[in-house]
Amino acid sequence: MHAPDGFIDGPTSLAMGAVAAAGLAVCVRGARAELDERAAPRAGLAAAFVFAAQMINFPVAGGTSGHLLGGTLAAILVGPYTGALCVAVVLIVQALLFADGGLTALGTNITTMALITTLVGYPLFRQLLRVLPRTRGGAAVGAFIAALVSVPCSALAFVAVYAVGGTAPIPIGTFLTAMGAVHVLIGIGEGVITALTVSAVLAVRPDLVYGVRDRLPVPELRIRPAPAPGHGEG
Amino acid sequence: MGAAHTRGLYRPGSGPVYALPAHVKIVAVVAFVFAVVATPATAFPAFALHAGLILIAVRAARLPAGFVLRRLTVELPFVAFALALPFFAAGERIVVYGLTLSEPGLVAAWNILAKGTLGVAAAVVLAATTRPYALLEGLQRLRVPSIMVQIATFMLRYADLLTDDLRRMRIARESRAFTARHLGHARIVAAGAGSLFIRGYERGERVHLAMLSRGYTGTLPDTGTVPATRRDWLFAAALPLLGALIAAGALLGAA
Numbered sequence: 001m002h003a004p005d006g007f008i009d010g011p012t013s014l015a016m017g018a019v020a021a022a023g024l025a026v027c028v029r030g031a032r033a034e035l036d037e038r039a040a041p042r043a044g045l046a047a048a049f050v051f052a053a054q055m056i057n058f059p060v061a062g063g064t065s066g067h068l069l070g071g072t073l074a075a076i077l078v079g080p081y082t083g084a085l086c087v088a089v090v091l092i093v094q095a096l097l098f099a100d101g102g103l104t105a106l107g108t109n110i111t112t113m114a115l116i117t118t119l120v121g122y123p124l125f126r127q128l129l130r131v132l133p134r135t136r137g138g139a140a141v142g143a144f145i146a147a148l149v150s151v152p153c154s155a156l157a158f159v160a161v162y163a164v165g166g167t168a169p170i171p172i173g174t175f176l177t178a179m180g181a182v183h184v185l186i187g188i189g190e191g192v193i194t195a196l197t198v199s200a201v202l203a204v205r206p207d208l209v210y211g212v213r214d215r216l217p218v219p220e221l222r223i224r225p226a227p228a229p230g231h232g233e234g
Numbered sequence: 235m236g237a238a239h240t241r242g243l244y245r246p247g248s249g250p251v252y253a254l255p256a257h258v259k260i261v262a263v264v265a266f267v268f269a270v271v272a273t274p275a276t277a278f279p280a281f282a283l284h285a286g287l288i289l290i291a292v293r294a295a296r297l298p299a300g301f302v303l304r305r306l307t308v309e310l311p312f313v314a315f316a317l318a319l320p321f322f323a324a325g326e327r328i329v330v331y332g333l334t335l336s337e338p339g340l341v342a343a344w345n346i347l348a349k350g351t352l353g354v355a356a357a358v359v360l361a362a363t364t365r366p367y368a369l370l371e372g373l374q375r376l377r378v379p380s381i382m383v384q385i386a387t388f389m390l391r392y393a394d395l396l397t398d399d400l401r402r403m404r405i406a407r408e409s410r411a412f413t414a415r416h417l418g419h420a421r422i423v424a425a426g427a428g429s430l431f432i433r434g435y436e437r438g439e440r441v442h443l444a445m446l447s448r449g450y451t452g453t454l455p456d457t458g459t460v461p462a463t464r465r466d467w468l469f470a471a472a473l474p475l476l477g478a479l480i481a482a483g484a485l486l487g488a489a
């Protein structure tokens with residue numbers, strides 16, 4: 001959904017640029033609270049992870065495939081503000097270094113794919129954790145639903161931008177239905193991958209999952225007796 | 235794909251376009267693409283002039299035409315969308331070669347194709363003539379918050395390592411005769427993604443500690459970005475200024 005140049009008219013693109021800049025300014029402030037000031041390397045690795053994870057393709061339907069947007073996943077793993085910054089950075093790098101996604105559309109792309117996905121996905125995930133069981137499975141279900149919902153919401157936001165500044169005369173109803181349908185399917189893939197990834201991280205390093213820090217009991221360190229000697233020595 | 239990632243589209247070379255400071259080029263290209271987007275779709279000669287400007291920029295940057303053309307394929311998904319527009323869009327129908335097409339749809343398809351192509355071409359000139367890290371330093375000069383530039387720098391530095399990790403995991407899976415075929419196989423792939431995150435994050439922790447022990451205080455040292463001279467700005471401004479003139483001419487002509 002990396003919109004190219006010319007899809008959205010000039011004034012709307014400028015306005016979306018301002019919206020994205022304002023949103024990112026909020027995220028920069030918020031990220032200071034989530035990370036300590038000097039932890040940029042860790043956030044950078046999280047961005048590299050989003051970049052790499054976007055290459056994981058999953059089949060959607062009829063031979064087409066979708067890839068991870070990663071907004072909700074990043075928000076759950078490293079915190080909503082840092083997560084949104086990571087996805088935004090990925091989009092900026094893709095536009096500047098790879099000419100992928102229009103430069104004038106960058107504001108629109110950042111708003112829909114980095115800001116909206118985390119704005120919808122993360123609070124929803126936190127609310128779901130309140131009602132779901134405080135287990136790894138519960139967190140995975142929450143992550144699935146949050147990621148699943150975030151993708152069509154991102155598509156809806158794009159349709160809204162399009163309704164204001166779109167250049168093609170497609171009836172908005174048709175566009176909405178088509179985008180909605182496709183993105184519910186993509187959202188299912190996104191939800192499955194997000195849930196399984198969160199679950200896999202929770203199994204090994206639950207302390208790394210920002211979104212469940214205060215919700216899941218931290219497993220205690222267990223000391224097991226050493227196996228009896230006699231094997232493979234000498 | 236491997237190492238090609240972090241180099242982006244950069245193509246080593248020299249010349250006046252390469253010599254320009256990154257932030258000057260970013261401003262010029264973004265302003266030019268806005269001028270292109272502001273041009274009314276039906277002002278066909280204006281797009282020829284815009285394309286002429288891009289050609290001059292490609293020549294000045296001494297980029298091979300084939301290189302630029304190959305990169306234009308990045309917008310192929312939207313070409314498919316644009317080609318579908320004349321069939322689905324609303325508005326008056328006209329008959330072209332026996333096909334009933336929507337006239338506004340045709341105009342919109344042309345609009346997206348022309349502007350999208352010019353936008354990608356301009357971005358390719360920028361990315362091909364500027365080192366990736368210089369682009370990020372250019373962003374810093376343009377007052378992009380330091381935390382974002384740092385995230386981008388580390389991301390670029392480690393993206394190859396992580397994608398290589400991902401590739402090794404895929405090879406490991408495939409050498410055990412496993413290929414992900416449907417969504418039910420997602421658990422296996424996601425377990426890889428999970429361990430990729432943990433490996434990446436733990437690597438980030440180690441890098442962070444190593445940097446702290448070498449005196450990192452939260453800002454990256456300036457590795458010698460070149461300040462822009464008045465001449466640089468004037469030279470780079472030619473592209474967006476001419477683009478804006480073309481757009482203004484087309485707007486006046488259309489009015």
